[in-house]
Amino acid sequence: MHRTHTTVSACLLAWLALPVSSYPQCADPFDNVLCVYQLSPAEEAQVSFSDGQVAGFWADWAGRDQIDMVPPDDCYPGQCGMTDSLDAQLIVRAAATTQGLYLYAASTDDHWVEDPGDSGVTCDVVELFFDQLQADRACWWCDEWYLIGCDYRATPLSYTAWHLRAPTGAGQRTPRVRMRHYDTDVWTWVTVDYTRDSLQSVWALEIDTATLDPEHRAQEWFLPWHTFCMGLPAGAQLAGRRLAFIGGYNDADTASATVGLLRWNGGDPFLRSDACYWGDLLLPTDMPPVAAVGVAPQRQAIPRSTSALAKPLRYDPTGRCLSGSAMQAYRGVAIGPNGVQVSSSLRP
Numbered sequence: 001m002h003r004t005h006t007t008v009s010a011c012l013l014a015w016l017a018l019p020v021s022s023y024p025q026c027a028d029p030f031d032n033v034l035c036v037y038q039l040s041p042a043e044e045a046q047v048s049f050s051d052g053q054v055a056g057f058w059a060d061w062a063g064r065d066q067i068d069m070v071p072p073d074d075c076y077p078g079q080c081g082m083t084d085s086l087d088a089q090l091i092v093r094a095a096a097t098t099q100g101l102y103l104y105a106a107s108t109d110d111h112w113v114e115d116p117g118d119s120g121v122t123c124d125v126v127e128l129f130f131d132q133l134q135a136d137r138a139c140w141w142c143d144e145w146y147l148i149g150c151d152y153r154a155t156p157l158s159y160t161a162w163h164l165r166a167p168t169g170a171g172q173r174t175p176r177v178r179m180r181h182y183d184t185d186v187w188t189w190v191t192v193d194y195t196r197d198s199l200q201s202v203w204a205l206e207i208d209t210a211t212l213d214p215e216h217r218a219q220e221w222f223l224p225w226h227t228f229c230m231g232l233p234a235g236a237q238l239a240g241r242r243l244a245f246i247g248g249y250n251d252a253d254t255a256s257a258t259v260g261l262l263r264w265n266g267g268d269p270f271l272r273s274d275a276c277y278w279g280d281l282l283l284p285t286d287m288p289p290v291a292a293v294g295v296a297p298q299r300q301a302i303p304r305s306t307s308a309l310a311k312p313l314r315y316d317p318t319g320r321c322l323s324g325s326a327m328q329a330y331r332g333v334a335i336g337p338n339g340v341q342v343s344s345s346l347r348p
Contacts, residue, residue: 026065032135032265032279034245035065036094036101038287044097047220049206054220058093058104067092067247069262076261076268082251086110086215090126090249090262094281098238098291100224101281103128105247107168107217113252115167115176122259124168125250126219129269131278132160132229134242138269139276157269159184160229161244168217169209177207181229203227225290234292241287242280244269 026035039057046055069090071082082088089108096102105126115123131138138158157163163180177199180191199205206222225232229243248263267277 026282028065030068033065033282034067034092034094034279036096036281036283037064038284039095039097039102043095047102047222049200049208049220049222052208052210054104054208054210054218057095058218058220061093064093067264069247069249069264071260071262074262074264074266076248076263077266079259079261081253081258081260082262088249088251088260088262090247092247092264096238096283096287098225098288099293100222101228101243103219103221103223105219105221105249106212107219107249108215109168109217109251110215111253112168112217115169122250122252124252125165126168127165127248127250128163128221129157129244129246129278130162130164130223130229131158131244132232133158133244135244135276135278135280138244138278157182157189161269162229165250166207166209166219166221168219179203224293226293232290234290236290238283238287238289240285241283243283244278245281246278 026033043055043057046057048055067090069092070085071088072080075082085108087110091104091106093104094101095104105128107124107126109124113123138161159182161181165178167176177194177196178191179194179199180189182188183190194202196207199207204224204227208220210218210220212218225236225238226234232238246264246269248261248268251260251262253260263277265277265279267275269277
């Protein structure tokens with residue numbers, strides 16, 4: 001993590017020549033760097049988002065980096081209703097191709113709370129944050145720049161950040177995903193509820209959930225580079241690139257209980273403090289640039305009608321499944337045949 005300031009040129013060249021598995025950061029599952037591994041064509045061919053299973057290569061991970069979140073060490077401040085790794089646990093692994101980023105998020109839970117289809121009810125959720133910026137820039141972006149996307153310093157996220165919540169589901173179908181991002185068309189943060197199909201249609205983003213056994217479920221994610229956090233253009237360099245990332249798990253246990261939260265590095269990026277809760281996804285030094293895609297999906301325009309944005313929705317930090325009870329009153333409007341809904345999500 002720490003670099004010397006002597007013999008910089010020689011040390012830096014030698015370090016850059018290392019394969020990703022040789023990075024010092026790749027040997028520690030409890031640091032703030034998650035190393036990303038390049039998939040071979042054969043490994044990529046194993047991935048399917050319609051079979052309710054995760055690709056086999058995720059199980060062959062010996063000697064590779066991962067995030068291992070267990071209570072109480074990785075609890076969100078003041079929200080640790082979990083006792084040990086049997087109560088709740090999250091393991092995250094990462095891989096990539098020139099087309100996009102793949103994630104594996106395996107959760108352990110002794111009592112699953114399914115998504116009931118009611119956005120005011122708690123459920124078990126995998127919660128992820130991403131940014132094109134690397135962690136040391138994402139942490140202080142709003143304080144240093146005070147630009148668009150910072151919501152007047154109340155929401156310390158850059159305008160290229162993504163925030164996603166995906167219920168663990170009861171099988172291969174992850175029924176709904178909540179996505180929060182900055183929308184340049186309306187110059188504000190928006191929160192959108194997607195169906196699984198509409199998420200793929202709008203962002204080319206895929207999620208599949210597999211039940212491994214009664215206490216273990218795994219989500220497999222694909223986030224294409226051309227839409228990832230405002231999009232990386234074809235030819236963008238990926239070699240040795242760092243992307244800010246936070247992973248977490250929201251353990252509901254019962255629909256009325258206080259949600260227990262696991263977080264990598266202990267917090268969310270909008271938790272106001274002097275600490276930096278972002279970590280980094282670290283791509284291989286030999287990773288080729290972003291590849292061109294045939295036809296990029298068209299992102300559906302968010303309606304500018306005042307009815308959609310008239311009622312700001314406070315972000316709910318308690319870990320409710322899809323925004324909390326306030327969402328019942330201010331659901332937003334449908335924007336197409338795919339079941340996409342949108343609401344403003346300003347956090348005052």
